Amino acid sequence: MSTFTLPVRVYYEDTDSGGVVYHSNYLRFMERARTEWLRAVGYEQDELLRTAGIVFAVRTASLDFARPARFNDLLQVSAEVVRKGKASVDFRQEVRRGDELLCTCDIRLVCVDAARFVPVPIPDEIAQHFVPADGGSSES
Numbered sequence: 001m002s003t004f005t006l007p008v009r010v011y012y013e014d015t016d017s018g019g020v021v022y023h024s025n026y027l028r029f030m031e032r033a034r035t036e037w038l039r040a041v042g043y044e045q046d047e048l049l050r051t052a053g054i055v056f057a058v059r060t061a062s063l064d065f066a067r068p069a070r071f072n073d074l075l076q077v078s079a080e081v082v083r084k085g086k087a088s089v090d091f092r093q094e095v096r097r098g099d100e101l102l103c104t105c106d107i108r109l110v111c112v113d114a115a116r117f118v119p120v121p122i123p124d125e126i127a128q129h130f131v132p133a134d135g136g137s138s139e140s
Helices: 023-040 045-052
Strands: 003-009 054-065 074-084 088-097 100-113
Touching: 003 023, 023 054, 023 074, 023 088, 023 100, 045 054
Parallel strands: none
Antiparallel strands: 003 074, 054 100, 074 088, 088 100
8 A cells, every 4th residue: 555545624622722733633643544554454453462462653753844734624644654674664644734735744663562662573464564655665
């Protein structure tokens, strides 16, 4: 799957007193998009925890805010794999209102053993879905 897109409506609870989406809520919207992407390729996070004993934890995130989203906007939040490592995967995410780019994020997730919270290789059956959209780099 190349780019996954999730529609997200901005609710009053997502905004500050000026009706603008509070900056940390963009991370919540992006988390939802990655979760739905994972679901679309056949995996539920609670099942991965229960059956494989793994979770994906955010290691780094770099956001760039270009324009504000506001109350009642209908946003499109995308998730696209740009790099896959042995125990990590990098996503490029965007938040758009129609054709207007509002926010971008480069985020690295690390596969960790849930009991010890140390990095572990992404299981092969899952890693096969983490294909960089543009044929970008993958590490063995």
